[in-house]
Amino acid sequence: MIPFYLQLLLAILLDLLLGDPRWLPHPVQGIGWFAQRLETPLRRLIANQKLAGVVTVLLVVGSTTAIGFGLLKLASSMHPLAGDLVSILLLYTCFATRSLHDHALKVYRSLVAGDLVTARKRVGWLVGRDTDQLDESEITRAAVESVAENTVDGCTAPLLFACLGGPLGALAYKSISTLDSTFGYKNERYLQFGWASARLDDLANLLPARLTAFLIMPAALLLDLDAGNAWRIFHRDRHNHPSPNGGQIEAAVAGALRVRLGGINRYFGQPNVRPFMGEPLQPLTAEHVLQAVRLMWLTYGLMALIGVGCRLLF
Numbered sequence: 001m002i003p004f005y006l007q008l009l010l011a012i013l014l015d016l017l018l019g020d021p022r023w024l025p026h027p028v029q030g031i032g033w034f035a036q037r038l039e040t041p042l043r044r045l046i047a048n049q050k051l052a053g054v055v056t057v058l059l060v061v062g063s064t065t066a067i068g069f070g071l072l073k074l075a076s077s078m079h080p081l082a083g084d085l086v087s088i089l090l091l092y093t094c095f096a097t098r099s100l101h102d103h104a105l106k107v108y109r110s111l112v113a114g115d116l117v118t119a120r121k122r123v124g125w126l127v128g129r130d131t132d133q134l135d136e137s138e139i140t141r142a143a144v145e146s147v148a149e150n151t152v153d154g155c156t157a158p159l160l161f162a163c164l165g166g167p168l169g170a171l172a173y174k175s176i177s178t179l180d181s182t183f184g185y186k187n188e189r190y191l192q193f194g195w196a197s198a199r200l201d202d203l204a205n206l207l208p209a210r211l212t213a214f215l216i217m218p219a220a221l222l223l224d225l226d227a228g229n230a231w232r233i234f235h236r237d238r239h240n241h242p243s244p245n246g247g248q249i250e251a252a253v254a255g256a257l258r259v260r261l262g263g264i265n266r267y268f269g270q271p272n273v274r275p276f277m278g279e280p281l282q283p284l285t286a287e288h289v290l291q292a293v294r295l296m297w298l299t300y301g302l303m304a305l306i307g308v309g310c311r312l313l314f
């Protein structure tokens with residue numbers, strides 16, 4: 001038997017070494033596909049669109065957890081070590097730190113090379129906003145905001161759920177996060193149907209977002225960034241965001257980097273104005289993307305130390 005804390009460390013190591021290879025089918029793709037296949041029949045079957053969305057959430061999260069449980073039981077029935085290996089693989093698929101690192105550094109390299117056309121394309125892989133007209137500063141802002149927010153969604157939150165509930169806890173979180181990415185839009189189509197997906201994602205990230213934001217302070221200190229300003233901006237601006245959770249981490253990162261985030265984003269040509277977070281003590285440049293990635297890794301490492309330490313103690 002492999003102790004769970006060691007399973008967790010091995011899963012983190014796999015993510016560090018392999019990331020998300022394109023040739024390897026990813027559970028998130030399957031979860032998203034299943035959710036989309038349920039949408040049309042459930043909308044037709046259930047007249048109340050908010051209730052249809054609730055049923056979709058229950059079916060997707062329940063099915064994801066049940067499949068994970070079945071795989072673990074089947075592997076364990078063959079051999080305890082097989083069960084441990086499946087547990088490690090399931091945990092590995094829930095972490096996206098290396099993938100986020102790779103995407104962000106592609107944007108950074110394009111900016112350093114002065115290739116704004118490629119930088120716009122690559123930052124478009126990270127964000128949902130229009131990117132075809134962004135200048136260097138706005139490309140940097142988009143990349144930093146994405147790295148900050150996904151530090152929670154793709155790194156620390158699944159890690160925390162894994163520490164609390166093992167691979168099934170991490171899978172349940174990933175299914176919730178995928179549902180929000182699929183249906184959690186405040187537009188005419190999904191305002192009612194996607195209500196449950198968005199609200200459950202807000203609830204699931206309530207603790208991870210705040211704990212991650214607090215970990216930004218010691219991470220900033222260790223990286224010789226502005227930990228004091230991170231705390232000040234976090235305390236002042238963490239609610240300047242449409243999401244109750246996204247602003248927690250983005251405000252802390254803005255303070256640590258001594259930059260201003262937020263402003264005007266365009267979606268399908270339509271402007272969306274967001275309150276500012278932080279102060280423009282430094283102009284946004286490519287270097288800030290690199291600093292945001294370093295903050296992500298160190299914050300993730302601190303969360304791993306806390307999680308593994310708690311598992312060893314309790």
